[in-house]
Amino acid sequence: MKTDRKELSENLEDYLETISSLSSESGSARPTDIAKAMSVKKPSVTAALNALAERGYVEYEKYKPVTLTKDGESIAKNVRRKHQLLSSFFTDVLGVEASEADIAACKMEHALKDGIMMKLVKFLKKTSTASCSGCPNKNCTCTAANCPHAVELSSLKRGEKAIVLDMSNKLGRQGTYAGMGLTIGSVVEIIRVAPLGDPVIIGVRGSEISMRKEQLDLIKVKKI
Amino acid sequence: MNKVRYKILLVGNPNSGKTTIFNSLAGLHAKVANYPGVTVSKKEGMFSVGNTEVEIEDLPGVYTLSASSAEEKITRDAILENSYDLIVNVVDSSNFERNLYLTMQIAEMRVPMIVVLNMTDELRKRGKTVDAAMLSNAIGVPVTKCVGYDAESAKKLRNFIVSNLDVCTLAHFHWDWLENNILSKKIELARDLLKANLPEEFADCSEWMAIRALENDEYVLSSIKSKAPLLYDAICGIAQSLETETGDNSETLVSAARYGIIDRICLPALKTVENPQYGRTRLIDSILLNKLLGIPIFLLLMFGIFEFVFELGDPLMGIMESLFGHIENLAAKYWPGEGAIKEFFIGGVINGVGTILVFLPNIILLFLALSILEDSGYMARAAFLCDRIMKRFGLSGSSIIPMLVGFGCSVPAIMGTRALKNPAERLTATMVIPLFSCGARFPVYVLLIPAFFPPNLRGTAMFCIYLAGISLAFICARILRSTTFRGNDSTFLIELPPYRLPRMKNISREVGFRTFGFLQKAGTLILGMSLILWLLSTYPKNTAAEVELTQKIEAVKSDTKMPLDMREHAISELESALVSSKFDHTFMGRISQFATPIFKPLGFDNKIVSSLIGALAAKEVFIAQLGMVYGNDNAEDDSSLRDKIAADYTPIQGASILLFILISAPCIATISTTYSETGSIKFALAQFFGLTALGYCICFIFYQCATFF
Numbered sequence: 001m002k003t004d005r006k007e008l009s010e011n012l013e014d015y016l017e018t019i020s021s022l023s024s025e026s027g028s029a030r031p032t033d034i035a036k037a038m039s040v041k042k043p044s045v046t047a048a049l050n051a052l053a054e055r056g057y058v059e060y061e062k063y064k065p066v067t068l069t070k071d072g073e074s075i076a077k078n079v080r081r082k083h084q085l086l087s088s089f090f091t092d093v094l095g096v097e098a099s100e101a102d103i104a105a106c107k108m109e110h111a112l113k114d115g116i117m118m119k120l121v122k123f124l125k126k127t128s129t130a131s132c133s134g135c136p137n138k139n140c141t142c143t144a145a146n147c148p149h150a151v152e153l154s155s156l157k158r159g160e161k162a163i164v165l166d167m168s169n170k171l172g173r174q175g176t177y178a179g180m181g182l183t184i185g186s187v188v189e190i191i192r193v194a195p196l197g198d199p200v201i202i203g204v205r206g207s208e209i210s211m212r213k214e215q216l217d218l219i220k221v222k223k224i
Numbered sequence: 225m226n227k228v229r230y231k232i233l234l235v236g237n238p239n240s241g242k243t244t245i246f247n248s249l250a251g252l253h254a255k256v257a258n259y260p261g262v263t264v265s266k267k268e269g270m271f272s273v274g275n276t277e278v279e280i281e282d283l284p285g286v287y288t289l290s291a292s293s294a295e296e297k298i299t300r301d302a303i304l305e306n307s308y309d310l311i312v313n314v315v316d317s318s319n320f321e322r323n324l325y326l327t328m329q330i331a332e333m334r335v336p337m338i339v340v341l342n343m344t345d346e347l348r349k350r351g352k353t354v355d356a357a358m359l360s361n362a363i364g365v366p367v368t369k370c371v372g373y374d375a376e377s378a379k380k381l382r383n384f385i386v387s388n389l390d391v392c393t394l395a396h397f398h399w400d401w402l403e404n405n406i407l408s409k410k411i412e413l414a415r416d417l418l419k420a421n422l423p424e425e426f427a428d429c430s431e432w433m434a435i436r437a438l439e440n441d442e443y444v445l446s447s448i449k450s451k452a453p454l455l456y457d458a459i460c461g462i463a464q465s466l467e468t469e470t471g472d473n474s475e476t477l478v479s480a481a482r483y484g485i486i487d488r489i490c491l492p493a494l495k496t497v498e499n500p501q502y503g504r505t506r507l508i509d510s511i512l513l514n515k516l517l518g519i520p521i522f523l524l525l526m527f528g529i530f531e532f533v534f535e536l537g538d539p540l541m542g543i544m545e546s547l548f549g550h551i552e553n554l555a556a557k558y559w560p561g562e563g564a565i566k567e568f569f570i571g572g573v574i575n576g577v578g579t580i581l582v583f584l585p586n587i588i589l590l591f592l593a594l595s596i597l598e599d600s601g602y603m604a605r606a607a608f609l610c611d612r613i614m615k616r617f618g619l620s621g622s623s624i625i626p627m628l629v630g631f632g633c634s635v636p637a638i639m640g641t642r643a644l645k646n647p648a649e650r651l652t653a654t655m656v657i658p659l660f661s662c663g664a665r666f667p668v669y670v671l672l673i674p675a676f677f678p679p680n681l682r683g684t685a686m687f688c689i690y691l692a693g694i695s696l697a698f699i700c701a702r703i704l705r706s707t708t709f710r711g712n713d714s715t716f717l718i719e720l721p722p723y724r725l726p727r728m729k730n731i732s733r734e735v736g737f738r739t740f741g742f743l744q745k746a747g748t749l750i751l752g753m754s755l756i757l758w759l760l761s762t763y764p765k766n767t768a769a770e771v772e773l774t775q776k777i778e779a780v781k782s783d784t785k786m787p788l789d790m791r792e793h794a795i796s797e798l799e800s801a802l803v804s805s806k807f808d809h810t811f812m813g814r815i816s817q818f819a820t821p822i823f824k825p826l827g828f829d830n831k832i833v834s835s836l837i838g839a840l841a842a843k844e845v846f847i848a849q850l851g852m853v854y855g856n857d858n859a860e861d862d863s864s865l866r867d868k869i870a871a872d873y874t875p876i877q878g879a880s881i882l883l884f885i886l887i888s889a890p891c892i893a894t895i896s897t898t899y900s901e902t903g904s905i906k907f908a909l910a911q912f913f914g915l916t917a918l919g920y921c922i923c924f925i926f927y928q929c930a931t932f933f
Contacts, residue, residue, distance in 0.1 A: 077469075078465065114468045118467060167473075169473060175290040175292065179287030184477075184480045195515045195518040195519050196613065201720055206318075210720055
């Protein structure tokens with residue numbers, strides 16, 4: 001992103017977050033609503049909005065609802081996602097109570113760098129089963145790689161069908177596989193195993209492609 | 225009236241029937257060349273409707289435009305170059321969904337295009353049909369149906385293309401069709417950023433660039449980087465935040481989204497109309513890829529192909545040989561006078577052309593067999609069956625076919641490595657193919673083995689020499705793959721196309737193209753090389769000795785007092801002396817004299833060394849050369865030559881010679897082909913000297929050990 005994140009104080013990030021959630025809830029965000037939601041005085045809201053408008057994150061004129069610019073929206077979203085991520089980490093993994101987790105997440109979200117966040121996402125995908133534990137095996141459309149029903153494609157037997165959840169980067173260029181029909185969300189079927197036991201033919205999107213078992217090991221699927 | 229010229233590009237998936245359509249459209253107006261720098265053939269043709277002439281370029285079949293292989297790069301560059309009026313995207317309707325992925329990628333580039341739904345008959349057999357009008361509405365470009373091999377259908381297609389030439393139709397696959405999700409937002413963000421910051425002329429393709437950048441496309445990213453480094457950082461930031469927010473690889477997200485759009489927008493156009501006649505391909509596969517039968521059937525098929533090629537090819541080869549013998553004789557007879565030019569023309573040029581053309585019957589037949597295997601869809605199955613074995617040696621299953629062809633002749637085998645998509649693997653296969661004993665080495669084995677081995681061991685010896693070649697080839701491949709030609713040896717990804725009956729028109733066209741390619745590239749090189757060899761083995765002449773010996777022969781011939789058998793004996797001895805004095809004086813003779821001490825530790829003498837040097841032209845020349853050195857003019861008469869060899873050399877020397885013939889110095893035709901296929905003199909020389917050095921070492925060790933014990 002071309003904007004320099006360091007310029008934005010925690011406080012201003014909070015404002016963006018609030019504006020974003022207010023406008024998605026009630027369609028518009030008036031300074032009074034903002035002041036109420038954040039329990040601050042109105043003049044401080046005006047000051048903050050001026051600062052944000054100066055940096056090009058909001059469009060703000062007196063007596064009109066505040067709207068986020070594209071840049072502002074994207075920062076707000078990022079912060080909100082971090083918030084959700086952190087609070088779900090606290091509740092699901094660490095077992096912290098929800099209200100407590102929310103407060104902690106609110107403080108920590110500003111300090112969470114994108115790099116750390118990505119690692120956290122990956123970690124949660126791997127460990128947490130919470131979000132998917134109630135997933136009925138059949139007809140479930142969830143394609144999260146952390147789904148408890150996910151298995152390696154190589155573990156499937158002939159004739160079994162599955163949906164692709166995750167493809168490892170070790171497979172090489174994902175685009176090459178995609179061109180042959182294999183991406184996340186594709187339905188695959190094991191059609192045949194070679195007489196000598198190795199390459200396997202899988203059916204995907206109407207065509208048959210052949211891959212080695214060691215490649216199938218790197219593809220996570222869920223049986224359907 | 226003036227003719228109006230247009231140019232179209234044919235783009236489509238492999239096995240989408242693009243070549244059939246090209247052949248139907250272009251008729252006989254087709255020519256084939258190579259794209260510069262790579263051995264991907266470039267097919268061009270043309271047709272005309274009324275006053276409109278349309279040039280067609282048939283681009284290589286690709287699945288994506290991500291430029292990760294030579295074919296993809298060529299196709300993409302051709303589309304980007306923008307020197308055409310229309311792109312004709314051939315879509316295999318029987319594999320509709322997957323084929324549209326490429327359609328979408330082309331559409332993203334904002335180029336004028338139409339879609340041709342090919343093989344609608346095959347789809348019909350599956351009980352389905354595509355609603356062309358609906359598809360056309362959905363993606364915003366003209367769509368037509370076609371059955372590629374049908375003449376009527378081709379005519380309609382020609383008219384359809386011509387009617388769309390001036391209408392600039394841009395496809396619209398809108399990313400905002402994706403629901404309100406993170407990806408489409410990020411694409412939008414990147415697009416606006418690019419639009420605002422890049423020069424005006426990029427405005428149109430800013431969305432394409434944005435998508436490709438998120439897909440991690442090196443070409444687009446590096447071009448952004450070179451134009452605006454700050455912009456590049458910003459775009460990378462967008463890609464990174466996309467990955468952060470979704471936890472998925474951005475490349476995967478984009479491709480999954482494409483299929484999402486295809487599913488939603490295009491699949492409704494695919495309609496089921498009746499019950500399918502199910503799975504011919506699956507049925508055939510259940511036999512041909514059967515757990516027990518699969519491999520025996522494969523071996524049987526390969527054996528069948530060999531029988532077909534060589535049983536049919538050898539007589540044709542014989543005819544070619546005698547034809548050129550006649551031409552040489554005629555030329556010798558009717559060429560006025562004598563002199564260096566005549567000698568050069570007859571001994572060098574005619575002989576050289578003969579060498580190439582003698583190859584031709586076998587090569588054409590092999591190409592024919594290969595084309596049938598490819599077009600029927602069995603080629604991919606062969607790779608599938610053999611991959612497990614080839615994997616051990618760092619190769620993929622696809623390399624089995626060129627290697628097997630190597631038992632026939634290394635030249636088409638090396639040309640056949642084009643089917644290997646991984647460049648490192650292809651080079652490896654090219655390097656080791658000469659180790660498979662080719663057809664030309666067989667007569668040499670037939671001559672030498674009975675001379676050195678008792679009858680009960682002859683079969684075993686023959687088997688061992690073939691086995692030694694195969695084992696060495698695989699060992700070398702393994703070594704090469706783990707040293708010089710490393711890289712992604714764990715991925716194997718091929719499509720198994722449905723079985724289709726090969727069409728004679730396509731096959732004959734393909735064989736024609738390939739044969740022409742052989743003659744044009746390898747052929748000219750082989751001719752040049754054989755001319756050089758001829759010069760080296762003819763000059764300088766030892767005129768004094770020649771005159772003296774010829775006089776002696778004449779003297780003996782006219783000496784009626786001598787008994788007839790004694791006279792004949794004397795003549796043949798003198799003639800043999802004449803031949804060897806001639807040869808010794810030439811560059812080649814000098815080289816072999818110089819080289820003899822080097823080959824001493826291998827158990828070779830002057831005669832063998834000079835025959836080996838002669839065998840550079842072609843392996844079977846070894847016999848002729850040896851016969852010449854022994855003064856045995858009739859090379860066909862093996863037995864007398866064999867007795868002489870048996871008397872002169874020990875079986876250990878014999879085995880050493882056999883090994884050397886097997887391993888060392890591939891013939892000039894092979895080297896020329898390696899050069900023309902790899903496009904690098906370095907690889908050709910590496911193959912020549914590498915194999916020769918390997919042969920030398922093995923024979924050295926073998927001979928020294930065997931004589932020591």
